[in-house]
Amino acid sequence: MTALEPYEDDQPMPVDLPERPHTIDITAVASRVENRRPVLPPYLRNRVEFLAWCRWQAQYGAHTVRFHGAHSPLYLARLALWTPIGLYRAARSVTRWVFDAEAAPVRHDAVRRNATAEYMSLSRQRNTRARQRGTVALIGLLLVTVGVWVFVAFAPPEWMAAGLVTVVGVLGKVGAPGDRRVTDQATVSPFTSEPLRADVLTTALQSLGIAAMSPKQGRITYPAPIRDIGSGWLASVDLPAGVTAEMVADRRPQLASGLRRPISCCWPEADQEAHGGRLELTVLKVAMSQARPVKYPLRDSGLADIFGVLAFGTDQRGRPVKLPLIESNMLIGSLPGAGKTASLRTVLAGCALDPTAELDIWELKGSGDLESFERIAHAYGSGVDDQTIEGCLNGLRLLLADLERRAAKLKQLRTTARDLVPDSKVTRELANRRTLGLFPKVFVVDEAQELFSHGEFGKEAGQLATAIIKRGRALGVILILATQRPDKDSLPTGVSANVGTRFCLRVMGQVENDMVLGTSSYKSGIRATHFTRSDRGIGYLVGATDAPVVTRSYYLDAAATDSIVSRAYLAREKAGLLTGQAAGESPEAAPKVDLLADVRTAFAMTGGERMWHSELLEVLAELRPAVYGDWDVRRLGVELRELGVPTVQVAAEDETGERVNRRGLRREDLEKVLSAAGAHPEIEQ
Incomplete structure (x- = not known):
């Protein structure tokens, strides 16, 4: 069948494009135009994000050092309290090792089974190990004793203090209870500070109640790895077919609940450069209202151009x-x-x-x-x-x-x-x-x-x-x-x-x-x-960019x-x-109340080029009720003609939709009078 021949009624109509052959040329061209992952992470390519990441790391590190430095006496006291327990645990472990305690269950099992020959063999092995390990332990104890005596006799005081702290630290750590930490947490957050993971995000998205995004209906994919941007994490998500980023943004409180984060830390938005199902989710480590405000760029120097941005x-x-x-x-x-x-x-x-x-x-x-x-x-x-x-x-x-x-x-x-x-x-x-x-x-x-x-x-x-x-x-x-x-x-x-x-x-x-x-x-x-009440200075900015953007305005x-x-x-x-x-000039005086200026204002309000006298009078009465509230159409026409504005027939649709002619005026006639007159007579009030 040629391309010009019609399809028969019983012949299926092809709807898919023919598959292109996978040639080297096509593959090479596709590799040049396809979307590629960036060589450098976003926060290294964006100066602002990189500085934010460095600032956060420096602030977190400095706070951690200061916190643990201030709490170090408390940590040392805990270790000293747990040192006797650690010494006991260390001695018990050495004793169990010397007497081959790890093989005791095997010997007990031989006794339980009345395996005399096996038990005697295990006992001889245990005695041999005990002699060998006892000798090693005794030599080690002598060496430690001599070393301690030499250290105490000849070491300077600061070395002795360091050695004592080391021994207390090691034995205290060994003697620490299993459910206790030696150090305290330097930061306490109302939500988990763990990095955002894809499995957690997928579960949160599937719990939003969107039918097309349920586990059985659609598949959620990630076109790029979740990135750490310093102030938080950025996840690019391809939602299932039929689900838009706006649908997820509409359920922002539920999404924050699913992620176990404050709502002020979760900001879903659409990727305008991709497709409607591409979601860009920013999860902040600290809420925008609690983050350190950025300095106004022109705070200390520079001028602006209102014709730019x-x-x-x-x-x-x-x-x-x-x-x-x-x-x-x-x-x-x-x-x-x-x-x-x-x-x-x-x-x-x-x-x-x-x-x-x-x-x-x-x-x-x-x-x-x-x-x-x-x-x-x-x-x-x-x-x-x-x-x-x-x-x-x-x-x-x-x-x-x-x-x-x-x-x-x-x-x-x-x-x-x-x-x-x-x-x-x-x-x-x-x-x-x-x-x-x-x-x-x-x-x-x-x-x-x-x-x-x-x-x-x-x-x-x-x-x-x-x-x-x-x-x-x-x-x-x-x-x-x-x-x-x-x-x-x-x-x-x-x-x-x-x-x-x-x-x-x-x-x-x-x-x-x-x-x-x-x-x-x-x-x-x-x-x-x-x-929330804490989000001062934070709002949605619409019209400045292609898509609405959550913005925290600079504070001055x-x-x-x-x-x-x-x-x-x-x-x-x-x-x-x-x-x-x-x-130092005096304020400009209020413009005089004159008919021509008010008619010009009426034309500016309506945006038309022609107007019936009746329509004009309604606008003037709304503009200045005290002046024109008692006027009628006849007086308006007389006043306009005296000022040089001619009365003409204006064709327009009335209230019923019928096109009729009525007395009125044209804007171009008004402009001619305004341009020719140096001043306008004031209306008597």
């Missing part, structure tokens, strides 16, 4: 975790006291060390946790009062207006200097040209729930933040929000649904978990609810933060980049 923390194995902040926004959420503000301080330290970044910082708790950054901030506010919250809202209004300016500038550059904006976004080259005004802008709100849940300002703040998050990514604007109450009332859904980078520390429930990390994160096994105390801010201030001062409050 910022130092943020370390993962379970102690490897650095970098934070790509540009073209993204960030949300940090947790329970109170879980390390939210400390993590935010680390992010701000990286932003501060980029002299071109302009920082607006609003700490709405009033505790002054971020006051170190006030020296370099373009705008800074701290407090829970209405005046501070209104100042934060004013900052969001200014930021949204700045987005319009940045977008217009980029549009102009695409026309006049296309090579500067090949991707239609702010780059490092554009940011360095200060006259363009496209420098990176970082707007930070700590305790954001105080802003979004405010009775008067909350709704507008949520709309502004949503619009900024959606539009600011390519314009060099970064919004960072931190909240200790991540719920639907304190965190607008438009904000939580559009943030690109998320860091969730300890939370109590599934709703809070998914509000910060994204919908269905809890079902996917990404559960910040498993963190007040002294370290002040030192970093001082360097950042000097760098800004030298480059002439101190602005706003840091340069």
Whole structure:
């Protein structure tokens, strides 16, 4: 049959690829492309892991030496107490050897069987051995006696002390009870410190209750040996068909129970470079919260580049975790006291060390946790009062207006200097040209729930933040929000649904978990609810890497933060980049309430190009109820026409889905009026 002929109905259809011949060429090619085991173990190829391994070995060895050195008098006392017993046991053993006690059961058996000839032969053998061994024992005793006398008579005192300690040590060890140790354990751990073994791990995986992974259903294999990475062990596991790494991660408490380890020491994750059934399991020797914190890389020297990656923390194995902040926004959420503000301080330290970044910082708790950054901030506010919250809202209004300016500038550059904006976004080259005004802008709100849940300002703040998050990514604007109450009332859904980078520390429930990390994160096994009270500064980081990663953020105390801010201030001062409050300038005034600016804000919120007057009025009424709450469509049209914005027919679908024409306006007409007008008349309130 040729390849073009159809198969008959009763002829089987081949589904497997034909087997390739095993030629030398194919074998050689396969050997070049197949996955090979590394020549050096991972902790020798990774500087961070190698240093962690060396540090752990040195710390463990030093602690062991100090511990046993301090307890050595106790050990010597135990040995001295057991020395008489050891002397008795040694004498008894020599006596039994001299009189051939090991053959006594054979002689007794001959007596029991009335084997006279055999017994007499055994007795003669015993007498001969006793004479020979007795002579040897006597000579040995004489030599030992003479040696001891000579040693005592001529040896210096320190030698005598060493000899006495040696004799006491040997006889004490011989006389030690069988259930007692001479030395105490230098370390006491709540779990076994034995290395992770494949049989133990296999049993633990099979006990998770996953049907496809039961001993009868699927086979668990290990593509590489379990490796000691210094801080713990790393196991690569190929799960049975149909079982994913996420299914195991979802049962992390049960896995920790099966391994007899604390849950804070067991971290299963998927191998993104392999397949869905490849599990990478890290089992730590010490919980992340108890391990020695890693020093912030830029603690003493160096600057950062916000267009690159910022130092943020370390993962379970102690490897650095970098934070790509540009073209993204960030949300940090947790329970109170879980390390939210400390993590935010680390992010701000990286932003501060980029002299071109302009920082607006609003700490709405009033505790002054971020006051170190006030020296370099373009705008800074701290407090829970209405005046501070209104100042934060004013900052969001200014930021949204700045987005319009940045977008217009980029549009102009695409026309006049296309090579500067090949991707239609702010780059490092554009940011360095200060006259363009496209420098990176970082707007930070700590305790954001105080802003979004405010009775008067909350709704507008949520709309502004949503619009900024959606539009600011390519314009060099970064919004960072931190909240200790991540719920639907304190965190607008438009904000939580559009943030690109998320860091969730300890939370109590599934709703809070998914509000910060994204919908269905809890079902996917990404559960910040498993963190304990001791896991301060530890959380799931999502969006910074291809897969969620457990991260312990670097910790900066007040002294370290002040030192970093001082360097950042000097760098800004030298480059002439101190602005706003840091340069002694008065805070920017709140933008005047005028119709054209508010219409522009409404277009920014909706994202459309055309809008009915009725739709526009609804948005304006939500934005400023006190100003536009009593307006009707007719008044809106009159006011817009007086300002030069023409009324046009806008075709769109109504509530029933029918396409109709209604009076409205176009965004391009609004932009023409805005660009032509130097100022906008204020609305009478």
